[in-house]
Amino acid sequence: MKNVTTDFPALMKHCLKHFVTELKDRDDFDVRASERKCVICSKMTTVPEYRFYEKKEWTPAINEQSINCKSCTDQKELAKVLKANHISTKEYLSKRFEKQYWEIPDDLKHAGFKNFLVDSNSNVFEAKRTSIEYVKKFTEIEPERRYNLLIMGNPGTGKTHLVTAIARTLRKKGFLVGFITTGKLLGKIQSTFNKGSSYTKEDIYKDIKRFDLLILDDLGSEAKSKDEFDWSKKELFEIVNLRIRKPTIYTTNYNEKHLPTAIGERVYSRLYNNTKFIKLVTDDYRKKFLIK
Template sequence: MSHSIEEIQQQFRSLRLTETANYLPSLIQQAESEDWTYQVLLKRLCGYELKRRDEKLIEKRLKWAAFPSYKTLDEFHLDEQQSLSKRQVNQLKEFTWLDQLYNLIVLGPPGVGKTHLATGLGIEAIQKGYKVSFVSMGQLIQTLKTEEVTRKSQTRMKRIRSSHLVIIDDLMFMAMDTREANLFFHLINDLYDKASIILTSNKGPNEWGELLGDPGITTAILDRILHRAEVIHFHDDDSYRMKHRSSIFME
């Protein structure tokens, strides 16, 4: 019997049903002990394969998203952010805005949880079947500048352009030269009406022109980003990081 199971396992692997092949001995043992019908056995086999494929796809997409850390919305201290209600967070988690190609602009000083919120929404989106890319502004500009010459940058930009949701962290953290501003505009133009964008920044849109330099490029970028956008502005004076920092001193 064990030899027959091994043969069936190999056949499953030939059909690229690797997860089912690995799980088969345990499943057959359970089927025999619980007197499953053939129909129940087949249903369990198919269900297990689909479940594992979904889990592996999520694992792959989490890796490709390149989040700086794994911070979920459940870990976000909503009670310390007066600018955002639990109801609003629940609405964001429904991702109607993503289906409608709305953008989110998350503004506020450093340390108030902008990146955590963006990352948490990104992780939640992946769990619900969306493709997500996370990139800091500095990384994005460097990748855009090297896209024509390195395969790594080409692969990264291909994933970004094929994402349903693109998270750009620390937007306008540094001033851009004309070439960088043009590259950024073309990316925003590529994503327009094809993906949603979450932007985090400590500067409001009215200040972006100073860093982009060219008024024409600034207007074009703002036009595409703000066409359909929701702005979340964290006003907390107390830094989120300061509240939850670790200490070397005993209480």
């Protein structure tokens, strides 16, 4: 059997003679695989190059303005398919994101503002009013003026119901909305390291940036061991950075005193960027809501 590595230059040379006009009837050239920047995303990608024996310079076998990495090439091909089938990119993303990033708890599938029943004289009502106002502003103001929410409180205080109501309302209005626990999102990122994974970490990062609104439920519950904590802190910081200037809603069972320990000081500090806090506090089974 012939050595594949040894034969690779000959195979590349044979292929290029079929695709590069000036190489068609010539054999006096060398070939190599070189790293060049994708003109769309600037990631490095492998490109075949050739050089005539009498020359010093190497020439890419494809037009330099057409050098794309695999991810960008796939996106361009997908756009062609969608256009041919009269499907908008937003419609395609909405359906894909629903399968991958829309994980409303089963008991809250129909949760909304109307069935979040509270006494109009209670502080709970103020939290509901703030959430309704968030939806109203989201649809009315310019995208760059939208802001984040961080909802803190004990389990059972209505955090997930409120953010589900926000998510379902805005999704019905045509916005790309993601709803997932931080633990599951980090799990998706971690699974990209598995052999044979069809997604890369960069693919997940691109998805995270695409949402008009991303809701990350149960912040701070994702790590159990020190190794997991160190890794999750790093990834959470990346996620928060990716969402700068894109509105994100976080919920957590931790208060301001303990959340920095649960997610790391750097992540917590970054959460203050353009974020409004809603505190849900229970005392002797009576719910008290503080908005600041």
